[in-house]
Amino acid sequence: MQPRSPRSKPDNSRTQRPPWGPRALYWRNRIQIAALVLMNSYFFAWAKGFCVPALNCWACPGAIFACPLGALQHDAIRARSLMGTTPWYAIAPLYTAGLMLIFMAFFGRMMCGWICPFGWLQDKLAKLRRRHWKLPCALGYLRYAMLIGLIFVIPYLTGVTWFCKLCPQGALEGGLLQPIFTPFTRAGIGNWWWIKQAILLAVLVAAVFIRRPFCNIFCPLGALFSLMQRYSLWRIDHDDGSCVNCMWCVRNCPAGIDPRSQVNSHACIGCLECCKCPYDAINSTPMWRPQPTAPATVED
Numbered sequence: 001m002q003p004r005s006p007r008s009k010p011d012n013s014r015t016q017r018p019p020w021g022p023r024a025l026y027w028r029n030r031i032q033i034a035a036l037v038l039m040n041s042y043f044f045a046w047a048k049g050f051c052v053p054a055l056n057c058w059a060c061p062g063a064i065f066a067c068p069l070g071a072l073q074h075d076a077i078r079a080r081s082l083m084g085t086t087p088w089y090a091i092a093p094l095y096t097a098g099l100m101l102i103f104m105a106f107f108g109r110m111m112c113g114w115i116c117p118f119g120w121l122q123d124k125l126a127k128l129r130r131r132h133w134k135l136p137c138a139l140g141y142l143r144y145a146m147l148i149g150l151i152f153v154i155p156y157l158t159g160v161t162w163f164c165k166l167c168p169q170g171a172l173e174g175g176l177l178q179p180i181f182t183p184f185t186r187a188g189i190g191n192w193w194w195i196k197q198a199i200l201l202a203v204l205v206a207a208v209f210i211r212r213p214f215c216n217i218f219c220p221l222g223a224l225f226s227l228m229q230r231y232s233l234w235r236i237d238h239d240d241g242s243c244v245n246c247m248w249c250v251r252n253c254p255a256g257i258d259p260r261s262q263v264n265s266h267a268c269i270g271c272l273e274c275c276k277c278p279y280d281a282i283n284s285t286p287m288w289r290p291q292p293t294a295p296a297t298v299e300d
Contacts, residue, residue, distance in 0.1 A: 025272055028114060032123075035115035039065055040173075051096055053103040054116040055221050057167065059174025061181040069151055069221055071096045073161040076152050080159065100224060108232035108264070109225040112215060113254065113271030118169040119215055123254050125207040132256060133210050140216055140267050143223035151220050165192060168214060171200035211256030216267060226266035233287045236263040236272070242281040249274040249282060 039052055040062035048058060052065035075093035082091050103111060112119050126132065150163040164170055175196050179186045206213040215222050238260055249259040252274070257267045259274035259282055274282045 025276055028271060028273070029120075031114055032117070032120040036117040036120065039063060039117065051099055053100060053111045053221075053225075055118045055167075055169045055219065056116075057170040057173040059170060059178055061177055063173065067164075068096055068100055068224075069167075070161060070164055072151050073155040073163060076155040077159050077161070080156050101228075104225050104228035104232065106233050107225075108229035108234065108270050109222060109268060110232075110234060110270030110272075111225060112219075112222050113269035113273075116215075116221075118172075119212060119269065121172075121204075122207040122212045122215065125204060126211050126254065128208050134256065135210060135213075135216065137257075137267060142217050143219055143226075146218055147220035147223040163220065166196065166199060168196075168200040168203045171196040175200070211254060212269070215269060216255060222269070223266075229266060229268060229270065230264045234270070234284065235287050236268070236270070236275070236282065236284045238263050239281045239283070242279050243277075244279055244281075246278070249277055252276070 035054065036056075039054065039056045040060055041064050042062035044064040048064060048066055050065050051068040051071055053068065055069070056063060056065065056067060058066045058070055072093055075091075075096060079091045146163070150166075154160075154162050175193055179189065203214045210216075236259075243260060245260070250257075253259055254271050254273055255267060255269045257265070259268075262268055263274065263282065272284050275284050
């Protein structure tokens with residue numbers, strides 16, 4: 001039997017179930033909202049020294065955790081001032097990098113799909129349209145240039161946290177909320193504030209037409225997490241034998257990728273929405289559990 005092309009119609013010899021997936025998958029939106037509230041709970045501000053594995057601006061009046069990208073930029077600036085006078089292990093960002101490595105090793109990019117507040121906002125904006133533009137996959141590699149350039153190299157050379165100056169999440173949480181709740185900061189509004197707000201507006205408008213544009217093209221934190229997406233302890237499996245190329249997973253993927261060929265790729269955000277596949281062709285399990293077997297088919 002010849003394999004079907006990606007655009008072929010579903011095989012009617014199978015009985016299609018409604019999308020189901022594990023019950024926890026239907027809690028994803030609640031978990032994202034809970035993470036947003038927890039990260040900006042205000043009353044636990046003493047925790048700002050700890051990094052959270054998500055894009056949440058520390059300048060938000062209610063933020064209780066530090067942004068790992070801001071911490072890495074400050075580490076790069078500090079390294080320049082101490083280079084040559086301090087042992088390397090005292091300069092290296094061991095705490096921030098080590099903490100992110102732990103999350104990467106266990107979950108890959110699942111933090112992007114489950115707890116990132118800015119990713120949640122882009123998901124909501126994407127629901128305003130049924131059809132979305134498809135961008136070339138190669139644009140996703142710009143995130144790595146952002147990671148290397150704006151997080152490490154440029155802060156090291158200039159002593160300025162340039163990504164923080166351009167970050168749209170920072171423009172939203174710090175740039176908008178801080179002047180509202182801390183009036184004395186309004187005097188500091190200048191040209192850079194307007195540039196940052198223009199970037200935020202452009203990203204929010206793009207999110208209506210393109211699924212997660214910032215996550216897919218520009219986010220350095222997503223680039224960092226994606227380094228371990230294929231090798232993390234949480235695995236996503238696509239079963240070719242169960243797949244009928246109905247395109248359900250492609251139409252419903254929040255990242256705008258083709259889960260049939262791109263699960264566990266650098267573009268996958270680990271949201272597990274594709275695991276609601278009507279034919280049970282995509283499953284997710286920890287690496288130490290055996291790969292799930294394909295469900296039995298019903299013949300006419």
